[in-house]
Amino acid sequence: MKTQLYSLLIFVFFFTACSPQYTYFTKSLYEQEKWSEEDIMRIQFFISEDIVLSRYLSEGETSISEGKIIIVEGRKVQQVVIEAFTPGVLVFMPATDRFAISFEEGDNDAYLMFGPNPKYEDRFALLAQDWAEESGTVHYKGQPYEVDVNSAFAALMVDLKHGEDQYETRSVQGRTIK
Numbered sequence: 001m002k003t004q005l006y007s008l009l010i011f012v013f014f015f016t017a018c019s020p021q022y023t024y025f026t027k028s029l030y031e032q033e034k035w036s037e038e039d040i041m042r043i044q045f046f047i048s049e050d051i052v053l054s055r056y057l058s059e060g061e062t063s064i065s066e067g068k069i070i071i072v073e074g075r076k077v078q079q080v081v082i083e084a085f086t087p088g089v090l091v092f093m094p095a096t097d098r099f100a101i102s103f104e105e106g107d108n109d110a111y112l113m114f115g116p117n118p119k120y121e122d123r124f125a126l127l128a129q130d131w132a133e134e135s136g137t138v139h140y141k142g143q144p145y146e147v148d149v150n151s152a153f154a155a156l157m158v159d160l161k162h163g164e165d166q167y168e169t170r171s172v173q174g175r176t177i178k
Contacts, residue, residue: 022046022085023160024123027097027116037093045088045101049154051112051126053080053138053145080140082112088156099124101156110141114156123155 023029025045035043057076088103091111104110117125128136128147135146 020159021161022048022157024048024121025156025158026124027122029160030097030116030124037090040090040093040099043090043158045090046085046157046159047082047088047103047154048084048157049150050084051082051147051151051154053082053140053147054078055143055145080145085157098127099156107141112138112140117155120153120155125153125155126151128152 033039055078057078082103086103088101091100091102091108093099094113095115097115099114100111101114102108102111113127114124115127116122126136126138126147128138129144130137131149131152134149136149136152137144138147139145
């Protein structure tokens with residue numbers, strides 16, 4: 001019995017040691033590291049919460065390529081769901097503290113905007129054109145979509161490994177007179 005318990009503890013230790021260490025991407029982390037736009041493009045982002053984008057389709061609109069179509073109160077609604085921990089990449093930066101992040105493979109027009117939210121510990125959170133009491137409006141693929149107020153808490157996360165001091169080491173071969 002003890003052997004099984006020790007084996008289980010060792011398994012849990014190694015499993016947790018190798019699992020990602022997600023950390024919110026914050027304004028202070030961004031400023032502390034002084035990353036350039038090129039640097040940011042090499043960072044793998046993840047979303048912290050589910051985001052559900054919804055838009056009502058007009059009569060006769062049929063060119064639907066992604067998402068789901070559902071009927072709400074007799075109206076057609078297109079939904080795009082981005083689940084928590086979905087990976088995303090930076091597409092462009094319209095300002096130094098605004099990130100256009102795409103979660104769809106190969107589609108740079110499918111992005112959402114994120115920026116530091118002082119009400120949310122300066123985490124890079126979803127930005128909407130405007131927030132009402134229960135929803136906000138965002139643009140996705142050039143179309144306006146509604147997101148519910150819970151999506152306001154969706155923030156960017158990164159797999160940040162904390163470790164000991166990091167050294168960059170190289171060996172030199174020496175120099176001789178020619």
